[in-house]
Amino acid sequence: MFQGRVAVITGGSSGIGLAVAEKLVRAGAMVALVARTKATLDEVVARLGAGSAHAFPLDVCNLEALVALPGQVIDRFGRLDYVVNNAGVNHRGSIAKHTPLELAEIVTTNLTSAIVLTRAAFPRMEREGAVVQVASIAGMVPVPGEATYSASKAGMRAFARAVAEDLAERDIHSGCVCPGPVDTGFFGDIDTVPDVVFSQPMSSADQIADGVLECIRTRKAEIVIPRQSGRLATAAYLMPALARRLQPSLEKRGKEKKAAYVARKKRP
Numbered sequence: 492m493f494q495g496r497v498a499v500i501t502g503g504s505s506g507i508g509l510a511v512a513e514k515l516v517r518a519g520a521m522v523a524l525v526a527r528t529k530a531t532l533d534e535v536v537a538r539l540g541a542g543s544a545h546a547f548p549l550d551v552c553n554l555e556a557l558v559a560l561p562g563q564v565i566d567r568f569g570r571l572d573y574v575v576n577n578a579g580v581n582h583r584g585s586i587a588k589h590t591p592l593e594l595a596e597i598v599t600t601n602l603t604s605a606i607v608l609t610r611a612a613f614p615r616m617e618r619e620g621a622v623v624q625v626a627s628i629a630g631m632v633p634v635p636g637e638a639t640y641s642a643s644k645a646g647m648r649a650f651a652r653a654v655a656e657d658l659a660e661r662d663i664h665s666g667c668v669c670p671g672p673v674d675t676g677f678f679g680d681i682d683t684v685p686d687v688v689f690s691q692p693m694s695s696a697d698q699i700a701d702g703v704l705e706c707i708r709t710r711k712a713e714i715v716i717p718r719q720s721g722r723l724a725t726a727a728y729l730m731p732a733l734a735r736r737l738q739p740s741l742e743k744r745g746k747e748k749k750a751a752y753v754a755r756k757k758r759p
């Protein structure tokens with residue numbers, strides 16, 4: 492079903508976005524890859540082949556550049572079928588640790604850009620296309636120490652669900668994929684990642700990319716990976732008292748798993 496289709500993927504130069512790009516190209520699609528670092532994008536395009544991939548180096552916080560993007564993708568590839576809003580950033584710790592503008596950057600990168608690109612793209616997309624938001628389980632149950640990030644991801648989930656009706660008028664699917672922890676460079680400084688994040692099973696970028704393709708193929712509203720972590724997150728959100736009771740044991744388990752993860756990463 493992906494043969495000859497065209498996808499724009501923000502954050503397409505590494506981690507989940509790159510894995511989505513690789514899978515789509517393998518399935519016969521063409522990909523427009525967005526990230527800030529041109530050199531990394533160029534390497535990926537060289538690897539995937541210039542006939543199948545094209546680099547669009549831009550910062551998704553540059554909303555005017557984002558509005559112009561769908562037209563540029565159509566100029567390059569002749570059509571646009573899928574949008575994967577995947578570029579993301581997180582500044583962890585108490586909000587007091589970060590400037591107001593750093594916090595705003597999280598919302599602009601993760602949520603505002605997704606809304607702007609969806610709005611700019613959908614009138615020009617082919618029928619039976621799809622817009623997929625890569626949100627997070629942190630958008631299902633807010634994570635202390637990741638308040639603004641959690642808010643941005645909850646916003647992506649809400650947007651994906653509510654905008655579905657608008658997109659359906661053009662037979663475009665609106666979906667959302669919510670990963671738990673994923674083994675990518677996104678963790679950054681591991682010491683800043685709350686222990687509780689590691690209490691849940693770690694997925695690979697490949698597994699999340701499979702979820703994105705499944706979301707397009709099956710037109711599911713939301714896919715949570717791992718599913719069991721999603722159920723736990725929903726229960727914790729609906730029952731804050733239960734969440735408070737579970738918190739110490741989840742943190743203990745997370746701390747142990749985080750130490751094991753760090754040790755594994757240090758191995759040659």
Ligand SMILES: NC(=O)c1ccc[n+]([C@@H]2O[C@H](COP(=O)([O-])OP(=O)(O)OC[C@H]3O[C@@H](n4cnc5c(N)ncnc54)[C@H](OP(=O)(O)O)[C@@H]3O)[C@@H](O)[C@H]2O)c1
Nearest residue numbers: 502504505506507526527528550551578579672673675677
């Ligand atoms: N890894 C996890 O544990 C996890 C869990 C749940 C959800 N997620 C979500 O999954 C998405 C992808 O994360 P990942 O794990 O694949 O991270 P990653 O490997 O760090 O990749 C992030 C990608 O986004 C690009 N990017 C970041 N800021 C950007 C900006 N302002 N404009 C354009 N591109 C930008 C990066 O390239 P440049 O730096 O060159 O711009 C890179 O291509 C994020 O939205 C994240 O919130 C991740």
